Amino acid sequence: MTMNERKTIDLxxxxxxMQKGITKLKNILEGLPEPQFSSEDYMMLYTTIYNMCTQKPPHDYSQQLYDKYRESFExxxxxTVLPSLREKHDEFMLRELVKRWSNHKVMVRWLxxxxxxxxxxxxxxRSLPALNEVGLTCFRDLVYQELYSKVRDAVISLIDQEREGEQIDRALLKNVLDIFVEIGMGQMEQYENDFEAAMLKDTAAYYSRKASNWILEDSCPDYMLKAEECLKREKDRVSHYLHSSSEPKLLEKVQNELLSVFANQLLEKEHSGCHALLRDDKVDDLSRMYRLFSKIPRGLEPVSNIFKQHVTAEGTALVKQAEDAASNKKADKRDVVGLQEQVFVRKVIELHDKYLAYVNDCFNNHTLFHKALKEAFEVFCNKGVAGSSSAELLATFCDNILKKGGSEKLSDEAIEETLEKVVKLLAYISDKDLFAEFYRKKLARRLLFDKSANDDHERSILTKLKQQCGGQFTSKMEGMVTDLTLARENQTHFEEYLSNNPNANPGIDLTVTVLTTGFWPSYKSFDLNLPAEMVKCVEVFxxxxQTKTKHRKLTWIYSLGTCNINGKFEPKTMELIVTTYQASALLLFNASDRLSYSEIMTQLNLTDDDVVRLLHSLSCAKYKILNKEPNTKTISPTDYFEFNSKFTDKMRRIKIPLPPVDEKKKVIEDVDKDRRYAIDASIVRIMKSRKVLGHQQLVMECVEQLGRMFKPDFKAIKKRIEDLITRDYLERDKDNPNTFRYLA
Structure with missing residues (x-):
């Protein structure tokens, strides 16, 4: 038949x-013996609806069918569905629910x-809800709403059973929880409000009970093991049946109850807390502590504080140990104290190695722990030992490593590695400029007295210092090392000059080291009255x-010179290695047998201090080249001296030491002077760019600028400001005396 002759179907x-088809579907779902739908059955049902919706009004039954569709579900x-669920409980009810939901989805799909x-x-x-949605909403409003709280309680009770170690059907829970998710039709509200909130609350209560027992019974490491295990299990739980969005919330609850609540009690546990773990080098436990505490808000702060206290205490103990050793050894002062200080620096390096490894390995290189390590070392590295500042100790330590026959016998690699570590320690020292000055003084001695063991090491540590402290820190020292290379070339030229001008030869072997004034420490240059033999040398050189350069002025520093002279004694002739001062004094005795203190002083043109040291070294010390009357251990202005012709020694060559001058005072004075200039320059630099600035601000910026080299003292800055005002670089504001202006 044609379209318009189609017979109208009434409702x-x-x-x-339709009802027959729906009943057949229900029977199939209920598992009753019922043949499956054939495609003809399906087509007939589909076409019936199609026809009933496309008939002319009033026979278009779309609205009525839409309602009936919903009523079929209801x-x-x-x-069927609700009665079967109401009679079951606990796990059985859950199984039934999963089956009913699964059937319901099939029914929705078919209808x-x-x-x-x-x-x-x-x-x-009509913009009405789609059929699929209508079907699911029926289940939500009729089944889910009535049962969800019972379902939720059953699920939570199973989770707690599992936490207590019982086996449960995880697949069942996964299926039940999927219902909470699916029933939201793309939204998570049902899962979150109807299940998750209660589950989280229960979790918190569960772990709160556990933790309050464990914290009393367990040691800190045992407690942490349990906590870590619990967190692992909860993560596992999520992957098996909870929705993945629950993971952060769940872990947060567990961490809060197990860690945040008991953090302090745990860290401070008497014999097993963080202090004890550090004391006993429990590396694995400390790593676990880091892993756990890094998960809770601000959890690492107390750990890093304890770490800092611990390292500070260990370092301070080293300082005290070194102090005690030094005061016990006061009797035989010089040598042993030097060794003690070496040992002390070694121990500080070892301490740093040990705890830096902790920061890298246990504490995952975390900045908080780097900061704690730095602050701890800054505390005791700036204490100094037995009247020597750390700056001086470090410089001496380097000197011992770098000079020939130093107390440390190390391979090249070990030297490199040790220097690397010393430079790391320098980072913690606030008076880097003081270190630089001590280092430079000692470097000068190594270079000038041919004491340096190896040029490569000298240059290598300068490179390290340059990286750590910047170019201006090392520029003078680099200049010193270069000067020596140039001086060697210069000496070669001088020797060629002498061989080309035989008349000029003074008849004495002469080596001259020419240095650039600006690079080297300042040395006193006295007009020592040189013996005639030496005057000739100076003139020749x-x-x-002058043949090389016209415009340079040579200043001779005799205090740094050495001479080898022959002493003709009655038993045998011996070679004496002495300083230029000592040589000049001894040569006086070629012309006179006996000289008074004042005669020697006048002839040499030296100060009292120098003459006393000199004569002491020749008449009262190990080698008595001169006899003194009266024969006492100290030099006084009324003494007389004569050549000791009977002197002898088993050696053919002897070196007669001159007691070293204590340079410490001079170094400290020099550094203080440099600091005054540095503060002046900094203040002027700041004021020039800012024009007007308050006192507080100026001091802060000045400290900030100079901090890399030294920690300027507030009083010193204040004094420099006053000084610059009197010198008209700045003025005080008329209305506000705490504000300064720059005067161009």
């Missing part, structure tokens, strides 16, 4: 036909296909040097 008869749920025509036209035009 009753059409629905009756009727099925009320008569939506039968009624498909409604979805395409009717619903779209001056003539040679």
């Amino acid at each position: 009753e008869q059409g629905w009756e036909f 009727e099925y749920i009320t008569t 939506s296909r039968f009624f498909h025509y409604l979805d395409r036209y009717f619903i779209a035009r 001056r003539e040679f040097y």
Whole structure:
């Protein structure tokens, strides 16, 4: 038949036909013996709906069918589904629910296909909920709403059983929780509000009970093991049946109850807390502590504080140990104290190695722990030992490593490594400029007295210092090392000059080291009255040097010179290695047998201090080249001296030491002077760019600028400001005396 002759289907008869199909579907779902739908059955049902929706009004039954679609579900749920669920409890109820939900979804899928025509036209035009949604909403409003709280409690009770170590059916829980997610139709509200919130609350209560027992019974490491295990299990739980969005919330609850609540009690546990773990080098436990505490807000702060206290205490103990050793050894002062100080620096290096490894390995290189280590070392590295500042100790330590026959016998690699570590320690020292000055003084001695063991090491540590402290820190020292290379070339030229001008030769072997004034420490240059033999040398060299350059002035530093002279004693002739001063004094005795203190002083043109040291070294010390009357251990202005012709020694060559001058005072004075200039320059630099600045601000910026080299003292800055005002670099504001202006 053609389209318009199609027989009109009325609602009753059409629905009756549909109802048969729906009943067949229900039977299949209930597992009753019922043949499956054939494609003809399906097509007939689909076409019936199609026809009933496309008949001319008043026979278009779209709205009525839409309602009946919903009523089919409601009727099925009320008569079949709910009764079967209400009679079951606990796990059985959960299984039934999973089965019913699964069936319900199948039913929705089939009926939506039968009624498909409604979805395409009717619903779209009226913007009504789609068939699929209507089907799911029925289940939500009738089944889920009635049961979810019982379901939730059953699930939570199973989770707690599992926490207590019982085996449970995880797949069942996964399926039940999927219902909470799916029933939200793309939203998570049902899962979060109807299940998750209560589950989290229960979790917190569960772990709160556990933790309050464990904290009393367990040591800190045991407690941490349990906590770590619990966190691992909860993570596992999420992957097996909870929704992945629960993971952060769940772990947060567990961490809070196990760690945050008991953090202090745990860290401070008497014999097993953080202090004890550090004391006993429990590396694994400390790593675990880091892992756990890094998860809770601000959890690492107390750990890093304890770490800092611990390292500070260990370092301070080393300082005290070194102090005690030094005061016990006061009797035989010089040598032993030097060794003690070496040992002390070694121990500080070892301490740093040890705890830096902790920061890298246990504490995952975390900045908080680097900061703690730095602050701890800054505390005791700036204490100094037995009247020597750390700056001086470090410089001496380097000197011992770098000079020939130093107390440390190390391979090249070990030297490199040790220097690397010393430079690391320097970072913690606030008076870097003081270190630089001591280092430079000692470097000068190594270079000038040929004491340096190896040029490569000298240059290598300068490179390290340059990286750590910047170019200006090392520029003078680099200049010193270069000067020596140039001086060697210069000496070669001088020797060539002498061989080309035989008349000029003074008849004495002469080595001259020419240095650049700006690079080297300042040395006193006295006009020592040189013996005639030496005057000739000086003149020859001056003539040679003028052939090379016209515009440089040579200043001779006799205090740094050495001479080898022959002493003709009655037992045998011996070679004496002496300083230029000592040589000049001894040569006086070629012309006189006996000289008074004042005669020697006048002839040499030296100060009292120098003459006393000199004569002491020749007449009262190990080698008595001169006899003194009266024969006492100290030199006084009324003494007389004569050549000791009977002197002898088993050696052919002897070195007669001159007691070293204590340079410490001079170094400290020099550094203080440099600091005054540095503060002046900094203040002027700041004021020039800022024009007007308050006192507080100026001091702060000045400290900030100079901090890399030294920690300027507030009083010193204040004094320099006053000084700059009197010198008209700055002025005080008329109205506000605490504000300064720059005067161009």
